[in-house]
Amino acid sequence: GAGVSQSPRYKVAKRGQDVALRCDPISGHVSLFWYQQALGQGPEFLTYFQNEAQLDKSGLPSDRFFAERPEGSVSTLKIQRTQQEDSAVYLCASSVPGGEQFFGPGTRLTVL
Amino acid sequence: DAKTTQPNSMESNEEEPVHLPCNHSTISGTDYIHWYRQLPSQGPEYVIHGLTSNVNNRMASLAIAEDRKSSTLILHRATLRDAAVYYCILRAFNAGGTSYGKLTFGQGTILTVHP
Numbered sequence: 001g002a003g004v005s006q007s008p009r010y011k012v013a014k015r016g017q018d019v020a021l022r023c024d025p026i027s028g029h030v031s032l033f034w035y036q037q038a039l040g041q042g043p044e045f046l047t048y049f050q051n052e053a054q055l056d057k058s059g060l061p062s063d064r065f066f067a068e069r070p071e072g073s074v075s076t077l078k079i080q081r082t083q084q085e086d087s088a089v090y091l092c093a094s095s096v097p098g099g100e101q102f103f104g105p106g107t108r109l110t111v112l
Numbered sequence: 113d114a115k116t117t118q119p120n121s122m123e124s125n126e127e128e129p130v131h132l133p134c135n136h137s138t139i140s141g142t143d144y145i146h147w148y149r150q151l152p153s154q155g156p157e158y159v160i161h162g163l164t165s166n167v168n169n170r171m172a173s174l175a176i177a178e179d180r181k182s183s184t185l186i187l188h189r190a191t192l193r194d195a196a197v198y199y200c201i202l203r204a205f206n207a208g209g210t211s212y213g214k215l216t217f218g219q220g221t222i223l224t225v226h227p
Contacts, residue, residue, distance in 0.1 A: 033215075041219070042197075042199060042217030042219055043156065043215070045214045045215065045216065091155050093155070093156075095213065097213070100158040100161075101156075101158065102157075103155030103156050104155050105153075105154060105155055106154075
């Protein structure tokens with residue numbers, strides 16, 4: 001399909017493990033966003049890319065969180081030394097600049 | 113970011129109209145009013161947006177108060193597939209500015225549709 005895809009859909013990690021979450025945006029979408037959604041809450045902004053440039057990472061909760069988009073297409077959100085409070089759904093969205101955002105299905109991360 | 117206030121939950125019967133309110137008393141002149149919804153176990157999806165005038169699309173209608181301090185999302189005939197969390201979000205007009213379009217979600221309104 002032509003939508004935003006994310007992988008894996010579910011990830012279980014032991015506390016202290018590193019995880020990598022992948023986002024494939026809609027082809028041609030310059031803007032890419034990552035959001036974190038805790039259970040029962042609305043999504044919260046993490047970081048924003050315009051092509052390969054990370055223009056805003058103000059929402060990343062700690063230096064254990066790192067995101068990249070090296071070729072301006074696929075993006076990876078990496079979490080080092082996962083903690084239980086990192087358990088959440090991680091959502092990726094893409095758009096043309098200023099346009100409506102198209103969200104992927106999310107990756108549900110559970111840290112044991 | 114300007115804040116929005118929505119009821120925690122609302123209920124409707126199938127095939128009846130639903131009016132979902134949103135208050136945004138601190139809205140600025142360049143803020144667009146956006147609505148997204150999130151179906152269970154899915155990412156949010158865009159519903160509609162507007163600035164000053166009422167808007168209609170295939171999914172819904174958006175009624176904006178004259179002073180822009182409140183708005184109402186209208187689903188003309190609710191179906192079971194419309195059961196979702198509905199988010200009212202203010203988004204600055206200038207996508208080239210510092211806001212560039214990141215969305216600030218609140219708690220949203222959980223809509224339950226009864227058969």
